[in-house]
Amino acid sequence: MTEEATKENNTQTAETMIRLENLTKVFPAQDEPAVDDLSMEIYEGEIVVLVGPSGCGKTTTMKMINRIIEPTSGRIFLEGEDVTKVNADKLRRRIGYVIQQIGLFPHMTIADNIATVPRMLGWDKKRTSDRIDELLETVGIDLSYRDRYPKELSGGQRQRIGVARAMAADPPVLLMDEPFGAIDPITRDRLQDEFLRLQQEIKKTIVFVTHDIDEAVKMGDRIAILKQQSKIAQYDTPEKILTDPANDFVQNFIGSGPSIKRLSLSRVSDIETADWPVARLTDSHDEARNKMQSSGKGYVLLLDDQDRPRRWVGAEDIEHDGASLEEAGRPAVAIVEANSNLYDTLDTMITSYKGSAIVVDEGGRYQGVVDFATVLEAINAMRPREQDRHMPPPEQRHSGTEQDLQTGGGGR
Amino acid sequence: MTVRQEASAKDPGSAMRLLRYLAMPIFLGLACLALYLYVGIHGLDSIEQRSLNANTLIQQTARLLELAAFSTVIVVTLSVTTGILLTRPFARRVSPFVVSLANIGQAVPSIGVLALLAIVWSIGFWPCIVALVAYSFLSILRNTMVGLRQVDRSTIEAARGMGMTKMAVLFRIELPLAVPIILAGIRTALIINVGTATLGTFIGAGGLGESINNAIRLDRTVVLVTASGLTAILALFIDWLAGVAEDILRPKGL
Numbered sequence: 010m011t012e013e014a015t016k017e018n019n020t021q022t023a024e025t026m027i028r029l030e031n032l033t034k035v036f037p038a039q040d041e042p043a044v045d046d047l048s049m050e051i052y053e054g055e056i057v058v059l060v061g062p063s064g065c066g067k068t069t070t071m072k073m074i075n076r077i078i079e080p081t082s083g084r085i086f087l088e089g090e091d092v093t094k095v096n097a098d099k100l101r102r103r104i105g106y107v108i109q110q111i112g113l114f115p116h117m118t119i120a121d122n123i124a125t126v127p128r129m130l131g132w133d134k135k136r137t138s139d140r141i142d143e144l145l146e147t148v149g150i151d152l153s154y155r156d157r158y159p160k161e162l163s164g165g166q167r168q169r170i171g172v173a174r175a176m177a178a179d180p181p182v183l184l185m186d187e188p189f190g191a192i193d194p195i196t197r198d199r200l201q202d203e204f205l206r207l208q209q210e211i212k213k214t215i216v217f218v219t220h221d222i223d224e225a226v227k228m229g230d231r232i233a234i235l236k237q238q239s240k241i242a243q244y245d246t247p248e249k250i251l252t253d254p255a256n257d258f259v260q261n262f263i264g265s266g267p268s269i270k271r272l273s274l275s276r277v278s279d280i281e282t283a284d285w286p287v288a289r290l291t292d293s294h295d296e297a298r299n300k301m302q303s304s305g306k307g308y309v310l311l312l313d314d315q316d317r318p319r320r321w322v323g324a325e326d327i328e329h330d331g332a333s334l335e336e337a338g339r340p341a342v343a344i345v346e347a348n349s350n351l352y353d354t355l356d357t358m359i360t361s362y363k364g365s366a367i368v369v370d371e372g373g374r375y376q377g378v379v380d381f382a383t384v385l386e387a388i389n390a391m392r393p394r395e396q397d398r399h400m401p402p403p404e405q406r407h408s409g410t411e412q413d414l415q416t417g418g419g420g421r
Numbered sequence: 422m423t424v425r426q427e428a429s430a431k432d433p434g435s436a437m438r439l440l441r442y443l444a445m446p447i448f449l450g451l452a453c454l455a456l457y458l459y460v461g462i463h464g465l466d467s468i469e470q471r472s473l474n475a476n477t478l479i480q481q482t483a484r485l486l487e488l489a490a491f492s493t494v495i496v497v498t499l500s501v502t503t504g505i506l507l508t509r510p511f512a513r514r515v516s517p518f519v520v521s522l523a524n525i526g527q528a529v530p531s532i533g534v535l536a537l538l539a540i541v542w543s544i545g546f547w548p549c550i551v552a553l554v555a556y557s558f559l560s561i562l563r564n565t566m567v568g569l570r571q572v573d574r575s576t577i578e579a580a581r582g583m584g585m586t587k588m589a590v591l592f593r594i595e596l597p598l599a600v601p602i603i604l605a606g607i608r609t610a611l612i613i614n615v616g617t618a619t620l621g622t623f624i625g626a627g628g629l630g631e632s633i634n635n636a637i638r639l640d641r642t643v644v645l646v647t648a649s650g651l652t653a654i655l656a657l658f659i660d661w662l663a664g665v666a667e668d669i670l671r672p673k674g675l
Contacts, residue, residue, distance in 0.1 A: 075582060077578065077581060077582055098584045098585070098586050099584065100584070101581070101582055101583060101584035102583065102584035103584075106579065106582035106583055108575060108578060108579055108582070109575075110573070110575035110579075111575070111579070112573070112575040112576045112577075112578060112579025112580070113576075113579070114576060114579075114580070114594060115576070115598065115674050115675055116597050116598055116672035116673065116674045116675055117674065118674070125580075125583055125585070126583050126584065129583075129584060129585065129589075158673065158674030159674065160674060160675075171579075174583070175583075184582075
């Protein structure tokens with residue numbers, strides 16, 4: 010996974026897509042501004058997550074970008090153009106918009122819902138219709154749904170249509186206001202994964218609002234943690250924020266276990282797998298025993314003829330010469346795919362027999378074994394690179410107040 | 422799963438609907454026939470004959486329909502427009518006043534409104550129309566406002582967020598979604614108007630009310646039963662028409 014590399018590329022070489030300059034919003038009949046003098050830049054093709062406690066102004070900030078909420082002062086630039094005073098309706102047709110309630114039009118078919126913006130832009134029928142088919146395919150909804158109505162869809166399907174509708178006219182920018190907020194945790198997780206995969210292809214500039222730090226870490230190329238009045242507490246990559254929180258506010262907000270959360274950002278394929286003795290199910294007992302002894306490990310992993318891990322056998326299992334290797338030892342469980350993240354891998358390892366997990370490729374073929382030592386090594390490798398300052402290791406830090414800032418159900 | 426339910430419910434549903442559509446006209450036809458036979462069995466004297474002949478009845482029925490139709494068209498135009506304006510943000514402050522004004526129109530007994538109009542203005546067709554409009558204004562206004570206000574805010578926000586103009590949101594999102602409730606109000610108003618229009622005879626607006634009124638004064642039961650029976654049949658028929666219109670005009674997918 011070259012996620013980190015792309016992220017760094019984004020922040021250095023990409024063009025600025027959205028620039029907010031001294032943006033302030035004071036709602037009528039309120040003394041305090043909801044958003045106070047906010048300036049930030051969002052680069053082309055990145056997902057920027059605005060995250061913060063309720064009422065911090067993150068949604069107001071996002072809604073000022075497409076001027077659903079008009080800023081009191083300050084300026085908004087889109088692709089270098091000052092859009093603070095341009096026609097708001099025309100501006101919004103250039104910006105995709107997904108809200109938590111999705112807001113599909115109940116009296117229009119799925120096709121008509123998706124066609125909303127293309128029709129306003131005056132696309133011809135053929136082009137609109139082709140685009141609808143293309144989008145339905147992209148979000149994984151069967152074409153037979155074209156003429157159905159929103160009430161006939163499940164929550165997850167509606168959410169997908171909401172995203173398809175927002176992307177209909179291929180806007181460079183998408184604004185997403187807690188788009189997965191009203192969906193059950195299992196579906197949410199799947200939709201998040203799907204969306205990240207989709208983003209790999211479409212490379213939109215996305216401003217994503219959530220109150221859930223776990224979702225922010227998962228979705229964001231960069232995260233802006235906002236305090237009251239949309240004051241930026243820290244604006245950086247998830248890795249940076251988790252390993253090097255800029256202040257107490259950020260530290261409290263990311264809550265307990267930042268190092269554990271950090272693990273969800275790395276893949277098994279990014280780390281060195283341990284050397285482990287393997288043998289074939291068809292090998293003789295002697296061969297297996299020799300391999301084990303020469304490696305110095307107490308166990309050997311048996312593979313079948315398609316390289317799929319089958320059984321763990323220890324020295325004592327091989328002693329019983331009578332039984333065939335097919336029956337010896339324990340079945341090989343705790344298997345993870347190479348693209349799993351380290352968080353899930355660690356979870357698998359904890360519940361496994363010997364505290365190790367077998368790594369396989371998509372075809373289920375053996376790739377290597379990770380154990381606690383390998384993961385620890387990987388964690389240590391992350392640290393010196395990112396922890397260039399005087400911060401103490403995360404474990405030693407005071408972590409008593411994370412309960413004060415419950416960040417919502419992360420579900421992982 | 423909902424999809425499958427829909428599909429399986431469709432066939433028996435449409436058969437039921439056809440039955441519902443046909444039941445009322447058949448019933449009303451039978452009622453007309455019964456009235457005809459009733460009049461046939463009684464012999465008519467010369468006074469009764471003056472009311473109960475094809476010409477007079479058709480003319481009075483037509484007048485009643487005219488009164489109801491004119492007043493309804495006018496009141497729908499006025500009250501739906503007012504309802505739209507009153508639900509716009511700029512009218513937030515004035516809307517309670519307008520609604521209570523419309524309340525007065527409905528609170529005063531209809532015959533009182535007619536009498537007042539006859540005194541301050543004149544008698545005839547148009548004063549009757551004005552009275553009917555005043556009387557049914559509120560029910561459509563209220564339903565229009567309720568209908569527009571019950572449209573999900575997030576649907577409107579999504580529409581605005583995609584760059585629909587306020588006008589487009591009103592005509593393509595808000596009004597279609599409010600149609601079922603507005604239509605229900607119009608239907609109520611129509612029925613009220615047909616009934617109230619019979620009172621129009623007191624200020625010389627004509628209609629079946631004339632026969633009813635004459636029958637009461639001259640103590641002619643046959644005429645009274647026939648004229649009021651026809652009024653009731655007319656009201657039910659219009660209600661039926663409105664019901665069919667509701668089914669046709671209600672947006673799909675709701």
